[in-house]
Amino acid sequence: MDVDAVLQSLQERDKWRRRLEVLASSLTATRDRRRRAVSQLKRLRTELRRLQEYSESVLEGAQGSLSSARLNAARDPSLPAR
Numbered sequence: 001m002d003v004d005a006v007l008q009s010l011q012e013r014d015k016w017r018r019r020l021e022v023l024a025s026s027l028t029a030t031r032d033r034r035r036r037a038v039s040q041l042k043r044l045r046t047e048l049r050r051l052q053e054y055s056e057s058v059l060e061g062a063q064g065s066l067s068s069a070r071l072n073a074a075r076d077p078s079l080p081a082r
Helices: 003-072
Strands: none
Touching: none
């Protein structure tokens, strides 16, 4: 092998090593973003579940008070019966 071939081989090796380093750092960054996204999704699901439970309890309370209000309401003789 001559000197030019050896230098070219070293340059190719360094080029591919740099590319590999860039890909490895990109993979690490992508995994970090995915981990953060999964964590945020879990928090959102938890918050939605809490909001659903709260809204259902409010709705149940409202329906209970509406039905008791209907039972206790005085009948208006001027309105037709249902």
